[in-house]
Amino acid sequence: MLHIECFTFNAFQENTYVIHNNAKDCWIIDPGMYDAAEVAHLKKYIADNQLKPKAIINTHTHIDHIFGVAAIKEAYNIPFGIHTKDAPVLNGAAGAAMLFGFTFGKAPEPDFFITEGSSPFAGLEDVQVLFTPGHSPGSISFYSPNAKWLVAGDVLFNGSIGRTDLPGGDFNTLINSIKTQLFVLPEDTVVYSGHGPNTTIRNEKLYNPFLQG
Numbered sequence: 564m565l566h567i568e569c570f571t572f573n574a575f576q577e578n579t580y581v582i583h584n585n586a587k588d589c590w591i592i593d594p595g596m597y598d599a600a601e602v603a604h605l606k607k608y609i610a611d612n613q614l615k616p617k618a619i620i621n622t623h624t625h626i627d628h629i630f631g632v633a634a635i636k637e638a639y640n641i642p643f644g645i646h647t648k649d650a651p652v653l654n655g656a657a658g659a660a661m662l663f664g665f666t667f668g669k670a671p672e673p674d675f676f677i678t679e680g681s682s683p684f685a686g687l688e689d690v691q692v693l694f695t696p697g698h699s700p701g702s703i704s705f706y707s708p709n710a711k712w713l714v715a716g717d718v719l720f721n722g723s724i725g726r727t728d729l730p731g732g733d734f735n736t737l738i739n740s741i742k743t744q745l746f747v748l749p750e751d752t753v754v755y756s757g758h759g760p761n762t763t764i765r766n767e768k769l770y771n772p773f774l775q776g
Contacts, residue, residue, distance in 0.1 A: 565710045573597040575627035589614040596631030619643040622716025623699040624653035632671045642674035649701025693744045697737025698725030712753040721762035724773045
């Protein structure tokens, strides 16, 4: 059985997720911890639950989703993976941080690249990778058909969609990703987004104003 826990970090109110199984192996999705207190909070959860971190896996690499990557890599000596098409976004992270008024050192180097159809969750064959570009060129989502949840990053929100005005973003590509990759999932699938509360595929089909028609 898979468990998922959400933490909200940094000034962007970014959602970081920890996925773990009954064997207590865990994967950290989009670590957004900006300061030492936020890093300590996540590490305490891992320690209190006796979890064993296996990898850092990012849905995409905008600055608010990678603030904590270096700290987690250092703490647990685990690899960091992204989709190869998001590498240019990662490489521009330091400049993006300056534009938003944040201090950020050199962007962390990815240790492996993720492709659609593969699984970066070793031993968790249930979790599938969906290629969902548009918010960024290499945005990916993680879907568990048995647990009936989707970690969507900044592709789809409760009542909204990801912004497409950042470098590499494209509105039409994003809408196509949602309709062809996400809206084909069962309607009771719970959507865990990169910001804000969770939702379901059914709710977004019915009520999301960006996705009607």
